[in-house]
Amino acid sequence: MNVLIVSQYFWPESFRINDIAKSMQLKGIGVEVLTGKPNYPAGDIYDGYKAWGCQQEQFESITLHRIPLIPRGKRTFLLALNYLSFIFFGLLLAPWKLRKQRYDAIFVYGISPILQAIPALLIGWIKGVPVVIWVQDLWPQSLSATGYIHNSLVLNLVEKVVRFIYRKADLLLVQSRAFEEPVTTMSSGTPVLYYPNAADDVLAQTSETSSNPIAGLDEGFSVMFAGNIGKAQAVEVIVEAATILRDHQDIHFVVLGDGSCRDMMLKEVEARGLTNLHLPGRFPVESMPGFMQKASALLVTLANQTIFAATVPNKIQAYMAAGRPILACLDGEGARLVNEANAGLCVPAEDAVALAKAVIELYKMPEEGRDQLGANGRQYYKENFNHDKLVDDLIVKLQLASRQYKGE
Numbered sequence: 001m002n003v004l005i006v007s008q009y010f011w012p013e014s015f016r017i018n019d020i021a022k023s024m025q026l027k028g029i030g031v032e033v034l035t036g037k038p039n040y041p042a043g044d045i046y047d048g049y050k051a052w053g054c055q056q057e058q059f060e061s062i063t064l065h066r067i068p069l070i071p072r073g074k075r076t077f078l079l080a081l082n083y084l085s086f087i088f089f090g091l092l093l094a095p096w097k098l099r100k101q102r103y104d105a106i107f108v109y110g111i112s113p114i115l116q117a118i119p120a121l122l123i124g125w126i127k128g129v130p131v132v133i134w135v136q137d138l139w140p141q142s143l144s145a146t147g148y149i150h151n152s153l154v155l156n157l158v159e160k161v162v163r164f165i166y167r168k169a170d171l172l173l174v175q176s177r178a179f180e181e182p183v184t185t186m187s188s189g190t191p192v193l194y195y196p197n198a199a200d201d202v203l204a205q206t207s208e209t210s211s212n213p214i215a216g217l218d219e220g221f222s223v224m225f226a227g228n229i230g231k232a233q234a235v236e237v238i239v240e241a242a243t244i245l246r247d248h249q250d251i252h253f254v255v256l257g258d259g260s261c262r263d264m265m266l267k268e269v270e271a272r273g274l275t276n277l278h279l280p281g282r283f284p285v286e287s288m289p290g291f292m293q294k295a296s297a298l299l300v301t302l303a304n305q306t307i308f309a310a311t312v313p314n315k316i317q318a319y320m321a322a323g324r325p326i327l328a329c330l331d332g333e334g335a336r337l338v339n340e341a342n343a344g345l346c347v348p349a350e351d352a353v354a355l356a357k358a359v360i361e362l363y364k365m366p367e368e369g370r371d372q373l374g375a376n377g378r379q380y381y382k383e384n385f386n387h388d389k390l391v392d393d394l395i396v397k398l399q400l401a402s403r404q405y406k407g408e
Contacts, residue, residue, distance in 0.1 A: 002030035002102060003398060006120040007109035008069075008086045010035040011059050012046060016314060017109040022060045023391040032101065034094055034119070036086050041228065041258050041282075043073040047187035054097060067093050072261075083113040090119025095126055104402045107394075108169075111136040115158075117165045119166045130170035130212050130405040132398060134195060135183055138327040141307040142232070142285050159186075166190055171401045178310035178333045193395065197389040215280040216252035217294055221363045223252070223327060224295035226288060226316050229259035229279075234303040237262075237329055239268045240352030241359065242277040251363060253277045253299075253406060256291065292322035296370070297344070297362050302330035304349040312337060317385045319343075320377035325362060325370045330356045343377030 003024065003302040010033055011018045025031045037055070038046040044342070055066040056406050072082040106124045108117045110133045117133050124131040146225040155297040166172060166187035173195035174183050184192045190205060216222055229235050235255070242253045253276060255265065262279060269277050292298060296321040302308040309332025316334055319326050326344030328335050345362060347354035362370060 001104045001395070001399060002032075004098070004101070004103045004116060004120075004123065005031060005033045005109065006035075006090075006106060006116065006123075007033065007111075008036050008083075008116045009040055009109075009111065010026070010038075010064065010111070013038045013040045015109070015111070016199075018059075019387065020109075020391060020394070021062055023061055023387065024395065025060065027391065027395060028393060032098075032103075033059075033062060033064045034090070034098070034123075035064060037066055038070075039069065039082075040207065043071055043078070045069075045071050054093060054368045065094070065097055086113075086116055087118050087394040090116070091122055094119050095123055098123060103127060105398045105405075106127055106131045108133040109136070110134050111382060112139070112142060114139045114162060114165060117169070118161075121165065121168050123169075125201065128405075130401040131168070131403050132173065133169045134169045134173040136175050136177070136197075138179060138182060138307050138310065141182075142146055162186060163188070170405060171397065173397070176310055176312045176333045179183045180309070186195060193397070195397070196385060196390070197312070197314045197317050198385045198390045199314070199321040201379070204302035210286050214254060214256075214274070214278070214280050214291065216254045217291065219252055220250035221252070221293070221296045221359075222254055223297045223299050223359055224254045224256065224291065225299040225301065226256040226292065226318075227313075229255060229257050229262040229265065231261060232308065233259075233261070233301050234329075234350050235265055235301060237301055237350050237355060238299070239265060239272075239274075239277065241355040241372060242274050243272055244352060244356040245359060246272075246274060246276055248363075249276070251276060254295070255279045256281070256283060256288075258282045288318075289322060292319070292324060295324055297325045297327050297359070298322065298332060299327045300347055302334065302349055304331065308349070309333065317381060320381035321350075322383070323378035324373040326339070326375035326377060327355070327358055327362065329358075337380075338377075342373065344373050344378060 007017050009015045021031050037049045057064050070081045070085040072079045106120050118141045120131050139162045140155045161187045169190050172190055172192045175197050177194050216344050245251050300313055300315050312333050326338050328338045328346040331349045338344050338346050345358040347358050
């Protein structure tokens with residue numbers, strides 16, 4: 001079976017789809033990728049790449065077809081151009097670049113923007129193969145929830161486009177069970193199936209050390225947040241909780257990663273004179289197991305928005321794989337998973353007082369109690385989010401979609 005993966009983001013950008021593509025290839029599936037020029041998250045094109053022109057390269061024996069892309073930069077209007085440029089060049093250039101290639105199915109890694117599926121639908125129509133979309137974010141709800149767009153006319157237009165995408169797809173996979181109802185409502189009969197995220201293989205590996213010492217991580221009780229530092233994560237709650245706990249000199253918050261709100265956090269740390277909140281920046285994904293397994297607790301946050309209550313952040317699976325207790329400052333599906341696994345403590349989204357109390361509760365808990373929470377999460381991960389099993393399941397779904405499309 002030959003599969004074309006369509007994803008605006010791909011290696012050397014760090015996304016879940018990289019590991020899935022490698023595993024599919026190792027399992028005997030022919031994999032090629034249509035993607036853009038790497039520029040996430042800083043917004044600048046990576047060294048060795050140019051925004052304009054097409055490019056072809058190899059990644060783990062997988063052929064990558066790169067089309068031009070306007071970098072996302074730091075401003076909202078540039079982000080909009082970034083999204084639109086992938087659609088435009090995908091429609092204009094991808095059918096020609098892939099004209100000699102044969103595929104049995106097209107798989108879209110549907111993180112924001114879901115609009116990236118539009119070129120995939122055209123290619124699928126031209127080549128006569130099914131298009132399977134893995135919906136990671138709800139659009140247009142996520143646009144309004146993160147504050148990028150408030151104009152009702154624009155949101156209504158985006159909703160119409162999303163409905164078109166869902167209707168034209170052959171199969172929709174959703175990363176959260178809470179996505180099933182809203183996606184089904186908009187899909188007008190396209191089948192919708194639950195297909196959760198796992199974590200990158202490297203995050204499930206046991207690691208006793210990390211090569212980079214990080215302030216706060218090896219000092220007393222460390223609460224570590226790892227990932228995108230953006231509006232959806234409502235990271236202000238971390239600043240407020242750190243402020244509440246500033247007199248507990250043995251408790252440190254460590255925020256690894258980058259994003260649109262990191263500068264705000266750095267300014268607040270300086271303005272408030274916080275010595276218990278550390279923002280060391282981004283690190284390679286390969287170093288994350290060592291960092292996570294050193295942390296006393298792993299923190300996940302989301303904004304207090306209805307859409308985010310339906311979302312399961314991928315870091316929950318990664319945290320479970322790491323085997324450390326989880327502090328979940330969010331609502332809905334993410335909190336349900338942590339509670340169901342008995343993997344940590346959950347508090348309402350954006351509630352800094354409750355988060356600070358939960359930190360103290362874990363801090364005072366005997367070490368064996370914290371270790372048990374971490375072990376519970378790791379076991380739940382193995383039973384429900386095992387990467388290898390999920391890749392096998394995806395291959396079966398793609399094969400079935402291909403056979404049904406051909407009427408077999």
